[in-house]
Amino acid sequence: MFVCPSGRAVSGSVAHIGLWRFGRACDEFGGARVLWFGTFVGIGSDREMEHVSGVGQEETVRDVVRGVLAEAAGRWAVEQNPPVSLGEALVEVPPANVPGDFASNWPLTLAKSARKPPRQVAQEIVAKVLPGNVIEKVESAGPGFLNFTMSPQWLVNELRVLLKRRADYARQDSFSKERILLEFVSANPNGPLHVGHGRGAALGDSLARIFRHLGCAVTTEYYINNVGNQMENLGASVMWRTDALDPTYLSESEKAAYTAKKVEDLYKGEYLVDVARDIMRRFPKGTDRAEGILFFRDEALALVLDGIRGDLKAFGVSHNQWYPESRLFDEGRVDAAFAQLRARGDLKDEDGALWFLSTKYGDDKDRVLKRQDERPTYFASDVAYHHEKFGRGYTRLIDIWGTDHHGYAPRVRAAVQALGHDPERLTILLYQLVSLVRAGAPVTMSTRTGEFVKLTDVVDEVGKDAARFFFALRSPNSHLEFDLDLAKRQASDNPVFYVKYVHARCHSIFREAQKRGLLTDDVALPDFSGPESLDPAERALLIRLASFPDVLDQCARDLTPHHLTEHLMKLAGDFHRFYENCPVLGADPDRRLFRLALVDGVRTLIHSGLSLLGVEAPESM
């Protein structure tokens, strides 16, 4: 067992361990100063087969391969003259046609400084790999690639680790230092959430779950825009609906107040009729109530927010915190942010307004913080809000926005920077918008006509699980076409059902095993013995299961759950091939126990994976 400066066994880049090794060797040759941490256990030795117990997990499979590679390359490098500097190297999953579980292109990148052909470098590094039980085979191939094949013993042992850790499998110590604030949805509270918000909600919630699973402390937050023009317009819109329902309900001054608003600024959505009815029911004519737009605004706001909370709950999403914009004013944070910017010389007064000189920080124009009439802009509170979020001590802020807000990003970044925060610690994740398809034809979505498709309509139609899975199916960066017909089909062409079915089938095998008296305890499966040799279908499943931590790692790195949905679909495919070729209950006792363990591993990871997406995994269907 060894400990790395970063706290992670083999962190990020291979260069880390490579340099270690390299450094130590240099020291032996009287070379560079060396930092040596802990005791290095020769990679590939039997010790390596022991996995750490406890909450955290040190290495993913890929880390293990990186370690083997770096160790060998490090020993190779010290023998080179002129000296070779080991840069970044990458261990990747190779294309299907190449033999091996992992591959590296390192020799290709080292060839130049080593002044040797890449193939030769590859062969020399292969020769340096220490024999052991982890890697079965290392080969040089192609123009200078290295191909690694994991040993059956390692794969089988990793299954034991999975069955021991269960729901904690893939938790990694390195992530425990991260404190993330994830802000998402934050839709203006002027009506129900629509489908576009659903994508943001699914994205944010799944990412939060994935980060937490990996061991990060994550807070999810919804920022409520409860002040400003649009909220007054909401109040006026409700008054307009109220007036239509009962012309005697509003006072004359109230009528004047809402009719003073421009008609095109009013929200036309039908749901506001219900809001109006609700208010009239709770405050009958003649009873005591506050007067004016603000009364209707606040009442409407409360009702709309309740609705949004309900929409999200039905979608399996609940934020840890709801942060109202008004709080920033109540606590004086907006003025405080202004003062700080002023002190830095980042403000100017011009045309009677107060401006933030965002062009100093890369924005393409300066931005107004306070209008001529002294009222602050939305941007002003957002500046204060981001400042406040940083002040809470998070290591990272993530904002998730629809791509239609992308033009807003540079000014927020500028503000964050001007207020003295590291802009690298703020990530603004933009997702492309969603188009709905029904019966092969697009469903139109326009917020302006008030005919937008509500998230709840989609959830009601296809179910929460299908909706969650579909929203997580694609990279945030690509347009998402949501096929409503496909999503609700109870057939194998629907990926949600394909994956869920495998989970149910796994449970069915266990039910059958118990019925036949082949299994007394369906949970433990502690000590199965690894088979002499693995069937290809068994092997494919083992490597797929073992790749789960790497997949989550990648989801966290790329800020997208779509690697996970893809992995689950591949896992389901692997399982069906296994199921087809490898009878479980009909096998001899040792093999049966091993295969039951495999099935147990599959259902465990499907359950974990789906729950990270907010999707249920039924035991029968």
Added chain:
RNA sequence: GCGCCCGUAGCUCAAUUGGAUAGAGCAUCUGCCUUCGGAGCAGAGGGUUGCAGGUUCAAGUCCUGCCGGGCGCGCCA
């Protein structure tokens, strides 16, 4: 006009951040499965990665210019 995102098989999308013969699913076609759940499996066809240059051992990926699509460009939020 300017800025950001995108363009990959008939359709919907991947491609591990510059790597090997660009892969899946659906659809189509051909087979298989009365066993632990047939909601399954195996196989086939299908591509000049929008176009044209450039960078290098290597480009769907990077740089330039076009073409096409989406979204922004307010003292709205």
